[in-house]
Amino acid sequence: xxxxxxxxxxxxxxxxxxxxxxxxxxxxxxxxxxxxxxxxxxxxxxxxxxxxxxxxxxxxxxxxxxxxxxxxxxxxxxxxxxxxxxxxxxxxxxxxxxxxxxxxxxxxxxxxxxxxxxxxxxxxxxxxxxxxxxxxxxxxxxxxxxxxxxxxxxxxxxxxxxxxxxxxxxxxxxxxxxxxxxxxxxxxxxxxxxxxxxxxxxxxxxxxxxxxxxxxxxxxxxxxxxxxxxxxxxxxxxxxxxxxxxxxxxxxxxxxxxxxxxxxxxxxxxxxxxxxxxxxxxxxxxxxxxxxxxxxxxxxxxxxxxxxxxxxxxxxxxxxxxxxxxxxxxxxxxxxxxxxxxxxxxxxxxxxxxxxxxxxxxxxxxxxxxxxxxxxxxxxxxxxxxxxxxxxxxxxxxxxxxxxxxxxxxxxxxxxxxxxxxxxxxxxxxxxxxxxxxxxxxxxxxxxxxxxxxxxxxxxxxxxxxxxxxxxxxx
Amino acid sequence: xxxxxxxxxxxxxxxxxxxxxxxxxxxxxxxxxxxxxxxxxxxxxxxxxxxxxxxxxxxxxxxxxxxxxxxxxxxxxxxxxxxxxxxxxxxxxxxxxxxxxxxxxxxxxxxxxxxxxxxxxxxxxxxxxxxxxxxxxxxxxxxxxxxxxxxxxxxxxxxxxxxxxxxxxxxxxxxxxxxxxxxxxxxxxxxxxxxxxxxxxxxxxxxxxxxxxxxxxxxxxxxxxxxxxxxxxxxxxxxxxxxxxxxxxxxxxxxxxxxxxxxxxxxxxxxxxxxxxxxxxxxxxxxxxxxxxxxxxxxxxxxxxxxxxxxxxxxxxxxxxxx
Numbered sequence: 001x002x003x004x005x006x007x008x009x010x011x012x013x014x015x016x017x018x019x020x021x022x023x024x025x026x027x028x029x030x031x032x033x034x035x036x037x038x039x040x041x042x043x044x045x046x047x048x049x050x051x052x053x054x055x056x057x058x059x060x061x062x063x064x065x066x067x068x069x070x071x072x073x074x075x076x077x078x079x080x081x082x083x084x085x086x087x088x089x090x091x092x093x094x095x096x097x098x099x100x101x102x103x104x105x106x107x108x109x110x111x112x113x114x115x116x117x118x119x120x121x122x123x124x125x126x127x128x129x130x131x132x133x134x135x136x137x138x139x140x141x142x143x144x145x146x147x148x149x150x151x152x153x154x155x156x157x158x159x160x161x162x163x164x165x166x167x168x169x170x171x172x173x174x175x176x177x178x179x180x181x182x183x184x185x186x187x188x189x190x191x192x193x194x195x196x197x198x199x200x201x202x203x204x205x206x207x208x209x210x211x212x213x214x215x216x217x218x219x220x221x222x223x224x225x226x227x228x229x230x231x232x233x234x235x236x237x238x239x240x241x242x243x244x245x246x247x248x249x250x251x252x253x254x255x256x257x258x259x260x261x262x263x264x265x266x267x268x269x270x271x272x273x274x275x276x277x278x279x280x281x282x283x284x285x286x287x288x289x290x291x292x293x294x295x296x297x298x299x300x301x302x303x304x305x306x307x308x309x310x311x312x313x314x315x316x317x318x319x320x321x322x323x324x325x326x327x328x329x330x331x332x333x334x335x336x337x338x339x340x341x342x343x344x345x346x347x348x349x350x351x352x353x354x355x356x357x358x359x360x361x362x363x364x365x366x367x368x369x370x371x372x373x374x375x376x377x378x379x380x381x382x383x384x385x386x387x388x389x390x391x392x393x394x395x396x397x398x399x400x401x402x403x404x405x406x407x408x409x410x411x412x413x414x415x416x417x418x419x420x421x422x423x424x425x426x427x428x429x430x431x432x433x434x435x436x437x438x439x440x441x442x443x444x445x446x447x448x449x450x451x452x453x454x455x456x457x458x459x460x461x462x463x464x465x466x467x468x469x470x471x472x473x474x475x
Numbered sequence: 476x477x478x479x480x481x482x483x484x485x486x487x488x489x490x491x492x493x494x495x496x497x498x499x500x501x502x503x504x505x506x507x508x509x510x511x512x513x514x515x516x517x518x519x520x521x522x523x524x525x526x527x528x529x530x531x532x533x534x535x536x537x538x539x540x541x542x543x544x545x546x547x548x549x550x551x552x553x554x555x556x557x558x559x560x561x562x563x564x565x566x567x568x569x570x571x572x573x574x575x576x577x578x579x580x581x582x583x584x585x586x587x588x589x590x591x592x593x594x595x596x597x598x599x600x601x602x603x604x605x606x607x608x609x610x611x612x613x614x615x616x617x618x619x620x621x622x623x624x625x626x627x628x629x630x631x632x633x634x635x636x637x638x639x640x641x642x643x644x645x646x647x648x649x650x651x652x653x654x655x656x657x658x659x660x661x662x663x664x665x666x667x668x669x670x671x672x673x674x675x676x677x678x679x680x681x682x683x684x685x686x687x688x689x690x691x692x693x694x695x696x697x698x699x700x701x702x703x704x705x706x707x708x709x710x711x712x713x714x715x716x717x718x719x720x721x722x723x724x725x726x727x728x729x730x731x732x733x734x735x736x737x738x739x740x741x742x743x744x745x746x747x748x749x750x751x752x753x754x755x756x757x758x759x760x761x762x763x764x765x766x767x768x769x770x771x772x773x774x775x776x777x778x779x780x781x782x783x784x785x786x787x788x789x790x791x792x793x794x795x796x797x798x
Contacts, residue, residue, distance in 0.1 A: 006628040020481075186480045222682040392685075411645040453495050457502060460637045461644050466603045466626060 001041035002469050003250045004203055011038065012254060015160075019258050024181045028151050031178075031258075035160035039123075042164075046122040049087060050158065056083045057132045058153045061139045061146035073140060080136040088129045091121050096325030123473050124164030126322055130289055132157050135171045137293055144171045152178050159260075161251040165244070165472040167265040167285035174260075182259030192256030194440050194452070199249030201455055203470070204463035206419040207243035210235040212412055212464070218383055221392040226400040229393050236383045237376040238420055240471055241269065244283070247470045270375075271431045273367035275339040278375060286322070290315045312344065313337035328381045328390055335378040415462055503636025509647050510610055510640060515657040516650040517541075517562055518643070524560035524573055524663065525611055529581045531555035532794070534663070535570040535708075536589030538563040542777045543589060543724045545787040546662035552791035553798065555584060559663030566594040566601040567701055571708040572608060572621040578715055579617070585798060586712050586719045587790070592732050592740035595697040595705065609639035666780035667773035676727060676769045687734040697740045705744070709751050718798065721748040723758045725765030725786060727772050732760060755797065759786070 001008050015034040022030055040047050060080035067073045095116050102112040135156065138144035147153040156175050162168075217224050217232035224232070245266040252262045265285050272278035279287050291300075298311040313334075320333015353360045384390035429437055439451035513519040532555050534544050540561025549557045560573050570588060577583075594601065602624040612618045612633060622629045632638050640647070650657050658665060712719040721744065728734065732741045741758070748756035764785070765771055771782030778786055 006626075006631070184481050184484075186484050189484055220686070222686045411642070411649075414645050415642065449491055449494060452491070453498050456495060457498060457637060460499070460635055461502075461506075461641060463641065465632070465641065466606075 001038050003247060004200065016257060020184050028155050028178060032151055032155045032158065035155065035158040035163060038160040039158065039163060042123045043120060049122055050128065053084055053087060053129065053132050054154050054157050056080060057136050058150055060136050062148065064136065064139050065146035077136055077140040081133060084129050084133050088125060091119060091125055093325045127166045127168055128157050128163060130168045134168070134289065134293065138171050144175070147175055161254040162262055165247050165470055167248060167251070167263045168289050169263060169285065173263060177260050185259060188259055189257050192253040195253030195256060196250045197452065197455055199246045199253060201459055202242040202246030202249065204459050204465065206423055207239045207246055208464035209419050209462070210239040210416050213416055214239055214383070221384065221389040221396070224396060226397045229397050233376050233380050235416060237372065237379050238423065240379065242423065243471045247472065268427050268431050270372055271368060271427065272371050273364055274371055275336070275343045275374060278371055286319065290319055294318060309341045309344065312340050316340060327387045328384055331387065332378050332381040335381065339374055500636045503640070506637060506640040506647065507610070509651055510643065513647070513650050515654050515659055516646060518646065518650065520660055520663050521562060521607065524558065525576050525615065528558045528560060528577060530558040531584040532557040532587065533577060533583045534559040534561060534587045534589065535574055536561040537565050537591065537594070539591060539724050539777060540589035541663065541665050542667050543783045543786055544587065544790065545664050545784055548784060548787040549791040549794065552788065553794045557662060561589065561663065565604055565607070567704045567708065568601055568605055568621065568624060571704045572605065572618060574708055574711055576615055576617055578711055582715050583717060585794060586717050588708060588719065588721050589724050590721060590744060591723065592737035592744060595701045595740040595743060596737065597698045601701065606641065609633065612639070666783050667777050668780060669773050670779050671727070671769035671772045671774065673769055676767065679775050680728065683728065683734040687736065697743050702743065702747070705747055709747065709754060713751050713753050716753065719751070719754045721754055721756045723760050725759045725762055725778060725782070727766065727769070727775055729761045729766040757793065
């Protein structure tokens with residue numbers, strides 16, 4: 001079920017009412033049943049895959065906790081991780097690997113006897129697999145007690161607001177919340193609804209508007225000149241941010257209305273002044289997952305220089321692979337790995353921000369612009385359908401034609417530009433003046449209701465209502 | 476205490492909803508006024524095509540219909556009045572919707588349908604764009620079945636009086652505030668200015684050749700629903716015994732549909748047209764009077780004023796000979 005659908009609105013209202021109406025001991029049942037229904041709205045049969053990993057990890061958690069022999073504990077953890085990664089591999093990477101074997105064998109005139117799997121990738125598989133893995137790892141590390149209640153554990157993996165596109169939660173944050181007696185809170189309800197509204201705004205007014213132009217360019221990479229490609233790539237950078245952070249806002253807001261507190265996933269990433277800063281602000285739940293479960297176990301920054309750079313590069317390479325079985329994502333990850341290594345290398349030689357206010361602001365602006373440019377360049381690989389398309393686009397970037405393509409009419413392009421300007425103003429306000437102009441929570445009822453009504457009407461007037469699913473659902 | 480909070484929340488939510496509904500109606504009313512008072516631009520053309528057009532010759536189609544057929548030239552040569560109901564970016568489902576509503580009001584002597592093979596391909600945007608019919612649904616219930624193609628809940632969304640004007644605000648503002656600078660149409664015809672250059676055509680050929688290699692392996696068949704819309708369009712004309720010309724207008728390249736992997740759809744249009752005795756099929760896509768003549772094209776998809784006037788003359792002569 002898509003958040004940006006009428007079905008979801010009905011679903012959300014019914015589930016939320018039921019959640020507050022039923023006695024505390026049945027709340028988890030309501031949420032679990034709702035989560036199953038939510039997931040089964042995509043491809044019903046795939047609930048079995050989730051069920052399989054849930055059973056494995058549930059028992060793995062208990063066995064790991066009960067086991068005192070370190071070797072056996074490690075073995076149990078490995079078995080659980082292999083099962084999770086195995087499922088991910090079969091559904092997400094098997095055909096990709098098989099295709100590469102095919103190409104390789106063809107070069108030597110051999111036939112690849114392994115057949116391709118005719119299966120669809122279950123929605124959000126990478127997200128809930130990572131969330132499930134974090135549970136067994138935390139139990140193994142002794143940071144989390146194994147959950148004995150099968151229903152509660154299932155809900156930890158399946159909690160519908162963050163089931164298909166995160167935030168990728170940790171058991172320490174979510175599991176205790178699933179046992180708390182959540183009472184109706186006026187403040188949480190209204191704050192959650194406002195957050196959802198802002199998420200819908202980002203998705204419908206900005207992301208889906210920009211996608212119209214981006215799709216028309218990226219679906220025809222051979223047909224456009226450099227100016228058009230540069231504009232489309234910048235638009236995509238904004239689109240993917242609003243699409244994903246919009247989804248996250250709806251997820252966090254939706255959970256908040258029921259009293260749950262999910263982790264923050266974005267912190268205005270395009271105000272980052274360097275690539276490290278960017279990754280502290282972008283998809284925080286995934287970045288911290290890789291930090292805690294890959295980078296630090298590899299030795300993190302406490303190892304020699306060369307090893308540290310390698311660790312950094314590996315983390316970003318894995319992040320690329322996590323996104324999808326396509327060389328485009330791998331190159332995207334490698335590019336970010338390269339950016340990060342270069343940044344760490346040159347960081348000691350970078351000039352400190354000047355004390356002069358204007359010079360400092362200019363330097364910061366320059367750094368932000370450079371970071372956005374690097375990130376946007378990497379997005380070309382992320383968005384392109386294939387490496388061939390990506391290189392075609394990059395090659396065509398050099399050909400600056402006289403007339404850039406503006407897509408399906410001036411109106412759509414103008415609305416896209418307006419959407420970006422609006423986003424910039426709002427994000428700038430939150431970044432630099434977080435306490436000022438908070439109309440949504442103003443004590444003045446006219447201002448508060450007026451701004452809320454204005455936002456809803458803006459969505460109705462300028463939103464795109466057939467934009468389709470969220471980009472990150474495919475991962 | 477808990478119940479008080481819930482009641483307080485529900486009362487405020489209800490009050491806010493009422494405010495929102497009131498504002499929505501107010502803004503919707505204003506937008507409706509502005510929309511139906513448009514004197515220039517494509518909204519006014521659509522309103523005219525839906526509510527008023529009673530010409531002898533009615534032209535339907537997408538942007539290539541709007542840009543390629545001059546009613547003045549066609550009327551001048553054929554002696555019949557003519558209106559161009561085409562609209563940019565819209566395809567066969569839209570043509571069928573407009574034809575259906577037009578025929579319920581007036582039976583023309585001749586219908587011209589400008590169609591591109593692309594319109595029969597798999598592309599959901601051709602249905603999404605039917606949302607431009609939303610402002611007319613209140614008056615014309617026949618459109619409800621078409622807007623259901625946009626999404627299942629589209630009729631329910633019409634509870635909002637602002638929603639029918641979604642994504643129109645910029646055009647409405649432009650056409651109202653700067654109506655003098657908006658180009659006036661000639662009975663729906665809006666020629667494009669400017670001309671392509673030889674290097675632009677050469678560049679296009681190069682890009683199309685690269686693209687054709689990439690998409691050659693695509694073996695998608697024509698979309699059944701779009702084919703049905705074409706058949707429905709021709710059925711409507713046949714039921715009313717209206718002579719119909721199905722036209723593929725000129726393209727800059729003589730193998731455009733081959734390069735675009737659309738020969739199958741092109742042949743299907745010819746085959747379907749051939750099933751109706753009242754229908755004449757004309758394909759100008761390989762006409763040497765237009766192929767590789769950049770001076771007659773504004774861009775790779777559309778003739779410019781010079782090209783469209785020449786093309787309109789050819790069409791008008793065909794009409795004169797056939798009627």
